Amino acid sequence: MDRxxxxxxxxxxxxxxxxxxxxxxxxxFEESETIATxxxxxxxxxxxxxxxxxxxxxxIDSPGxxxxxxxxxxxxxxxxxxxxxxxxxxxxxxxxxxLVELASAGAVAFSDDGSPVDDARLFxxxxxxxxxxxxxxxxxxxDLALSGKGVMNEGRVSAALGLPGISNAAEETAVARAxxxxxxxxxxxxLTHISTAGSVDMIRAAKERSIPVTCDVTPHHLAMTDDWVRxxxxxxxxxxxxxxxxxxxxxDGTPFDANTKMNPPLRRLHDVRALWIGLADGTxxxxxTDHAPHASVRKDVEFDQAAxxxxxxxxxxxxxxxxxxxxxCDQDTxxxxxxxxxxxxxxxxxxxxxxxxxxxxxxxxxxxxxxxxRGKNTPLLGRELRGRVVAAAVGGDVRFDGGAREEIRAGVx
Amino acid sequence: xxxxxxxxxxxxxxxxxxxxxxxxxxxxxxxxxTSGAMVExxxxxxxxxxxxxxxxVILFFAEASTRTRVSFELAAKALSADxxxxxxxxxxxxxxxxxxxxxxxxxxxxxxxxxxxxxxSGAPYFVAExxxxxxxxxxxxxxxxxxxxxxxxxxxxxxxxxxxxKRIVIVGDVLHSRVARxxxxxxxxxxxRITLSGPPTLMPLAWRRGQLPACVTYEADLDRALEDAxxxxxxxxxxxxxxxxxxPSLREYSRVWGLTEARVRLMRPNAPVxxxxxxxxxxxxxAAVAHGARSLVERQVTNGVAVRMALLYxxxxxxxxxx
Numbered sequence: 001m002d003r004x005x006x007x008x009x010x011x012x013x014x015x016x017x018x019x020x021x022x023x024x025x026x027x028x029f030e031e032s033e034t035i036a037t038x039x040x041x042x043x044x045x046x047x048x049x050x051x052x053x054x055x056x057x058x059x060i061d062s063p064g065x066x067x068x069x070x071x072x073x074x075x076x077x078x079x080x081x082x083x084x085x086x087x088x089x090x091x092x093x094x095x096x097x098x099l100v101e102l103a104s105a106g107a108v109a110f111s112d113d114g115s116p117v118d119d120a121r122l123f124x125x126x127x128x129x130x131x132x133x134x135x136x137x138x139x140x141x142x143d144l145a146l147s148g149k150g151v152m153n154e155g156r157v158s159a160a161l162g163l164p165g166i167s168n169a170a171e172e173t174a175v176a177r178a179x180x181x182x183x184x185x186x187x188x189x190x191l192t193h194i195s196t197a198g199s200v201d202m203i204r205a206a207k208e209r210s211i212p213v214t215c216d217v218t219p220h221h222l223a224m225t226d227d228w229v230r231x232x233x234x235x236x237x238x239x240x241x242x243x244x245x246x247x248x249x250x251x252d253g254t255p256f257d258a259n260t261k262m263n264p265p266l267r268r269l270h271d272v273r274a275l276w277i278g279l280a281d282g283t284x285x286x287x288x289t290d291h292a293p294h295a296s297v298r299k300d301v302e303f304d305q306a307a308x309x310x311x312x313x314x315x316x317x318x319x320x321x322x323x324x325x326x327x328x329c330d331q332d333t334x335x336x337x338x339x340x341x342x343x344x345x346x347x348x349x350x351x352x353x354x355x356x357x358x359x360x361x362x363x364x365x366x367x368x369x370x371x372x373x374r375g376k377n378t379p380l381l382g383r384e385l386r387g388r389v390v391a392a393a394v395g396g397d398v399r400f401d402g403g404a405r406e407e408i409r410a411g412v413x
Numbered sequence: 414x415x416x417x418x419x420x421x422x423x424x425x426x427x428x429x430x431x432x433x434x435x436x437x438x439x440x441x442x443x444x445x446x447t448s449g450a451m452v453e454x455x456x457x458x459x460x461x462x463x464x465x466x467x468x469x470v471i472l473f474f475a476e477a478s479t480r481t482r483v484s485f486e487l488a489a490k491a492l493s494a495d496x497x498x499x500x501x502x503x504x505x506x507x508x509x510x511x512x513x514x515x516x517x518x519x520x521x522x523x524x525x526x527x528x529x530x531x532x533x534s535g536a537p538y539f540v541a542e543x544x545x546x547x548x549x550x551x552x553x554x555x556x557x558x559x560x561x562x563x564x565x566x567x568x569x570x571x572x573x574x575x576x577x578x579k580r581i582v583i584v585g586d587v588l589h590s591r592v593a594r595x596x597x598x599x600x601x602x603x604x605x606r607i608t609l610s611g612p613p614t615l616m617p618l619a620w621r622r623g624q625l626p627a628c629v630t631y632e633a634d635l636d637r638a639l640e641d642a643x644x645x646x647x648x649x650x651x652x653x654x655x656x657x658x659x660x661p662s663l664r665e666y667s668r669v670w671g672l673t674e675a676r677v678r679l680m681r682p683n684a685p686v687x688x689x690x691x692x693x694x695x696x697x698x699x700a701a702v703a704h705g706a707r708s709l710v711e712r713q714v715t716n717g718v719a720v721r722m723a724l725l726y727x728x729x730x731x732x733x734x735x736x
Contacts, residue, residue: 074480156624159617160434162534162555162594167618256535300513302533304554 001064001391001398006357011390014335016048016079016354018342020138020216021113021192021288022313024050024081026072027065028057033293033374035069037096037312039078041291043400045313046338046389048354049080051346055114060084060093063098070106080354080394082108082346087126087137093118096126102134108346111138113192116174118144124181131187133185136346138190140172141199142264150305153226153265161230161255163303166265175199183211190345191215193290195264198273204283214345216288217275219319220310226266229257229303229380231375235319236272237326258299258306259379262292279337286341287334289316293375301329311375315366317358318385353396362388417450418732425727429541429548432557433598441566447723448716450565450668450683454491455719462729465494471513471546472498476532480690480714481551481560485528488721492730499526511535516543516586525729529553547728549721555589561689562595564720566603569714572685573682577604582638582680582715584670585648586615592689593648601628610638611648611670614659635670639679646687647672647698663696672698677707685709 007013007388023036033041035052042050052069054060060069066083073081077124085107089097091114099110110130117123123139130137147170152158154165175191179202182189194200194215206213223235231253260266292309299306320338324331344348363386368376392400424443433441454462470489472483474482482498489496499515511532519527519540527546529537534554541548566576573579581600587593587609597607607629613621621631632638639645654660677686686698686707694700703710 154618156619159619159624160594160626162589162591164555165618254538256538259563297511300511302512302531302539303535304533353684 001401003137003355003357003393006391011357012360013357015339015350015357016392016394017046017280017338018049018346018350019047019289019313020051020286020342020345021292022050022052022291023055023293023309024052025293026056027068031374032298035072035081035376036076036078037293037372038075038293039076039081041313041371042079043392043394044372044389044402045315046291046356046358046392047079047313047316048356048392048394049082050313051082051084051108053111053113054084054086055091055112059086060107061086061089061091061097061102063101066102066105066107077399078216084109084111084138086110087117088110091115094310096122096129099126099130099135100133103133108348109136109138109190111140111192113140116140116142116144120177121293123177124185124222127181127187127189128185131185134347136188136190138192139174139178141171141178141191141194143170143173146170146173150265151261152229153267155226157226157230163229166263168198168267168271171196171264171375172198172202175202179203179206179211179213182206182213183209186212188212192288193218193221194284195221195271195275197271200274200278200283204278205410207283214285215283216286216342216345217279217284218290219287219312220262221264221267221317222272222275222279222287222323223319224260224266225269225272228260228266229255230256231257233379235322236269236292237323237328239269253379256303257379258301258303259310259377261306261308262269262310263308266283276323280329280333282339285345287320287337288342289313291373291375292376295374296376299377303308309377311371311373311378313373314371315378315380315385315387318387321360321387351395353393355393356389357391359388359390361386362390364388394410417447417726421447421727421730421732427728429537430559430728431550433536433559433562433595434557436598436602437582438602441563441599444563444720444723444727445567445570447727448563448719451577451719451722452716453728454722460491461493463493464726464732465489465492465614468525468729469495469523469574470494470496470526470528470725471519471522472496473519473527473529474498474551475501475536476530476552478530478552481530484714484717485551485721488718489725491718492722492725494725500504512539513543516540519546520544525661526725538643549724549728552591554591556591556594557593557598558595559599560717560721560724561592562599563724564713564717565596565646565687565689566599566637568687568709568716569651569685570603571712571716572709573643575604576600579604580606580608580641582608582610582642582645583648583674584610584638584645586650586654587611587620587648588615588617589651590648596646597626597629601626606630608632608638608642610635612660612666612709615654635676636679639676642680642684643683644687645672645677645680649689649691650693650697652668672702673695674699674701674705677702683707687713690714
């Protein structure tokens with residue numbers, strides 16, 4: 001398959017997407033995902049490079065484990081798999097992992113994601129130590145005392161459903177802490193999956209003052225609101241300013257669906273709008289999936305008992321394009337946040353032979369069978385989405401062929 | 414056609430009773446009218462009617478509760494149902510048995526109605542979606558306790574008549590209270606206005622900041638909330654709230670938000686006082702108020718059986734004239 005030919009046929013051919021943040025679950029949680037299934041799912045979602053978070057069992061905190069992730073990634077034959085290692089040994093938040101050695105073994109960044117580095121002194125120390133070699137620290141901004149036992153966004157919806165809430169401040173105090181540390185040390189901190197208007201404002205102000213912070217946002221925080229937890233499943237751009245559903249919105253689903261439970265939680269429409277504004281004005285550097293696949297046993301339980309996380313690699317593109325179609329961000333800017341943006345955060349030069357072809361207008365229905373990931377945990381099951389990756393090449397090698405030609409003949413476009 | 418048949422035929426289409434938040438006034442009225450007929454049955458010398466003969470009601474109580482369980486048991490038996498109880502202490506996770514396992518067991522047992530009490534908000538939705546039985550929510554986490562809301566509405570109607578324009582104060586730990594939520598969703602459609610009172614740490618933030626449900630207001634000062642009110646409902650205060658840093662002490666709580674005799678007099682003459690029980694006398698309500706002339710607490714318990722009979726009848730009862 002030739003990229004120029006695909007271009008001539010009217011597909012949007014672009015650089016392959018780079019995902020700064022995905023949970024591939026191997027080793028330890030292979031019932032939820034493996035490096036092989038995750039790398040395959042990534043490719044189908046248009047990600048020719050995927051960074052694997054280290055909150056596995058064991059956590060990726062030794063050079064041997066880093067090498068193992070790399071080897072399994074290569075063997076998978078899907079997207080390029082870049083390992084992220086832990087910031088602290090065993091991801092326990094007590095002492096620093098051997099950051100330089102881990103980087104030498106191939107770790108592209110460091111994160112205790114799933115949790116913050118809760119101890120402020122250790123966090124500062126990690127950022128300071130990492131700066132010596134220009135290593136990238138990715139912080140999951142959350143004040144654990146403030147988020148407490150919360151399971152969804154604190155607001156009107158949590159009040160109605162009787163679920164413990166997670167306030168915006170639970171994220172924003174951690175964002176503020178990271179900005180202050182980055183400023184004082186003049187050292188880079190990357191904040192992942194920011195979800196609130198307040199976080200966007202603080203990061204925008206920090207960047208204006210040339211403080212070295214970067215950040216990413218997830219497709220689900222760009223598309224969904226906390227109304228999804230009570231079963232009202234209109235995308236943000238399908239809601240009026242007061243949160244009411246406008247035309248094209250689907251019928252209500254069941255409330256308390258554990259597939260709508262994620263951390264950070266789905267926020268209010270006000271926050272979602274602020275995230276798009278931040279994406280459009282460059283405050284937000286990248287879109288990262290926080291792909292968090294879970295086996296059904298961890299989701300098919302009571303809402304408060306369920307694991308946090310949503311399967312996202314394969315639905316990221318259509319969600320982003322939804323906001324683009326609504327006029328919330330231009331397409332080039334949105335696509336840059338999936339390509340050049342994350343490359344800059346990582347400090348890598350994307351391989352020019354990593355490319356994908358997109359059928360921007362194609363519609364498809366999300367189903368368990370249609371997803372390559374083992375994580376079928378998404379509230380989008382059964383939903384028709386618009387925008388589909390039809391081919392993906394890594395280093396010039398077409399590793400995913402979604403059957404573009406056949407579908408053209410079938411008149412799908 | 415009897416009152417019962419009319420209520421059922423014209424206005425009842427629900428398969429489950431999970432929450433009253435999406436009920437119409439008509440549906441609530443249907444339950445209250447049917448409850449009235451059930452009260453008559455309970456006054457007979459032989460307190461037994463046949464509409465649930467041959468039906469099985471499973472009481473699935475995954476959280477400790479004596480009062481509600483016994484109330485449902487009496488209700489089901491008064492309608493001639495076979496009743497069986499599954500209790501479980503602690504969370505299902507601790508037991509190593511998941512809620513999904515329990516749902517499969519319930520399914521295999523083949524009950525017609527599952528009455529469930531569970532510590533997790535939303536758990537009855539989980540069961541309803543996966544079982545053939547009619548599910549009645551007997552209290553889920555902080556979310557809802559629809560039968561309590563309905564029995565409170567029935568009891569208040571008995572005392573006050575039409576609730577249109579009546580103002581009811583709900584005081585206490587609203588944040589963690591399924592009773593408060595269900596009272597709101599039941600009383601408001603009947604025309605009542607609600608004033609919530611209690612410490613800000615025990616109120617949902619969104620509600621304190623003005624995003625309240627329709628016809629509901631918040632007034633932190635209980636004296637002001639009670640002034641000229643038509644009735645008051647005190648909520649049970651869990652003693653853990655103090656350890657969680659949400660309250661300084663029970664003594665301070667009772668001084669600021671306890672229903673005392675002096676406070677009760679701020680309401681309209683004879684305005685009634687209710688409590689879902691069990692009461693912490695001397696904390697959220699003084700003994701003199703709890704057992705005084707205005708107290709409807711015992712009537713709530715009696716009416717609870719009738720309301721639960723009404724719901725069982727509406728969900729799975731066979732028409733009385735077939736017997």
